[in-house]
Amino acid sequence: MNPLSVLGSSDFSLNIESFGLKGSDSVFLSTCRGAENLVLDTISERNPNIRKVALIPPFTCNTVIEPFLKHGYQVVSYSIDGALNVDLDKFREVLIATSAQVVLVHRYFGFDTLKDFEKIISEFSPKGIVFIEDRTQCLYSTFNQLPVDYIIGSIRKWAGLPDGGFAVCKTGVFTNKPHVYNxxxxxxxxxxxxxxxxxxxxxxxxxxxxxxxxxxxxxxxxxETSYFKISPSSVVIQQNLDSSILKKKRRENYSFLYEGLKDSDILEFLMPKLTEVEIPLYFVMSVKGRNELQRYLQLHDIYAPIVWSKPEVYPDICKEVQNIYDSILCLPVDQRYDVDDMNRIIKCIKEYREYVNN
CATH class of the missing domain: 1.20.5 (Single alpha-helices involved in coiled-coils or other helix-helix interfaces)
Structure with missing residues (x-):
């Protein structure tokens, strides 16, 4: 069943500004990994003598790291605290000590975990440091766009699209845009x-x-060994996605879980109570005995992803980040669900608490 035949669209284009993003050029690709590869190719083209050392997040997935390794970069990580926030002074120290010339950052799960990071960009951009932000996890949040050189992201993480990612550059144009889709x-x-x-x-x-x-x-x-443009079906589905419902549902579901679980003694919240500008990707918590709770939820038809395992390229990370890898568990809050589903999750977690205490 092809959405094109159902929806009848003939306009296979998306506007990056619909996501609140701006730049001199943009392109929609099949994946965020493809977008990252395109950006790294563009950096090599514009800066052929760049020193290939990249500073990237310590809590991330292999698909963020792989394009850097593919392009011959040495990757090093910066530290974050137990709530996934960046300390600007510590970040500055690592950036200077490693002499990294490319920096990739991302904010976590819809929240601004890079507060005041503009200060770092304004300090180091004049020194030739190239900054990339991965907006995947905060795609629909409305806090300010960082003044980075490139923005990448995935749109398929937020809705049922076959594929979908994007790349944006602050200046110039992308000269190697893909023309075929997978x-x-x-x-x-x-x-x-x-x-x-x-x-x-x-x-x-x-x-x-x-x-x-x-x-x-x-x-x-x-x-995939090369990057592809976004498929027509994904464009049509995204065009017909009601983002206002997406945002409303996610905020309602997150807030319901927050209030229903805030007194639980078997978990800790990693992200705070919502303000007006956040659209959450998941409800994120830290749980001792995480795997046991995940299995219990699965037995009750509740899928709670761990999201990422620690990449092998990171043998040494700070204690706070190791704890996040070991204890993080994410509850779904997306637009497929409503508060009745959230109530069932809360009830199941409370029943699990009774189960382990007896």
Whole structure:
């Protein structure tokens, strides 16, 4: 089932400004990893003699690190505290000590964990340091855009798109934009989504079938060796996405969990209470015995992802970050759910507490 036939769109374009972002040029790609590769190629093109040392977040995923390694960079990390915030003085010390010339940062789970980072950019940009921000996790939050050289991000993390990422540059243009999309990835994702819909809503088909299709799609994505433009189906789905409902639902669900779990003695919140500018990606908490709670939730049909395992390239990280890798658990708050679902999650976690205490 192809969304193009249902929605009938012939305008296969997206506007980066619809995400509150601005730049001299932008491009929508298949993935954020592809966007990062495009940006690193552009940096090499514009700065052929750049020293290939990159400073990147200590709590992140392999797909953020891989493009740097592919481009021959040495990667080093900066420190964050237990609430995922950056200390500007410590960041400055690491940047000077490592002589890194490319810096990638990202804010976590919809919250501004890079407060006052403009000061670092204004201090080091005149020295030739190139700054990249990954906006994936705060795509719909409305705090200020950092004055970085490049912005990258994923849009498929927020809605049911087959693919979708983007790159933005502050000056100049991207000279190596992709002109073809990954047709096999699009086909697999659409077939998997349709099979899942038939199984869940029409009691038709086999669960293993759509799981296998999704697995094949992820393998197709992981095997990409070059970057592709975003698929037409993803453009159409994004064009028809009601972002106001997305934002409202996520905020409502997050706030409901916050109030319902704030007195729990088996977990700690990693992110604060919402203000007006945050749109959360997940509800994030730190849990002792994290794996046991995750399994208990799964038995009750609640999928709570860990998000990232520590990349092997980071053998030495600060104690605070190691604790995050070891204890983080994320609860879903996206627009597919409502407060009844959140209430079921809260009830399940309270039942788990009783279970482990008896």
């Amino acid at each position: 047709e096999e990835l699009e086909r697999l994702k659409l077939e998997a989504s349709y099979a899942k819909y038939e199984y869940l809503h029409k009691n038709s088909g086999d669960k293993q079938n759509f799981l296998d299709l999704f697995r094949q799609a992820e393998q197709q994505l992981d095997s």
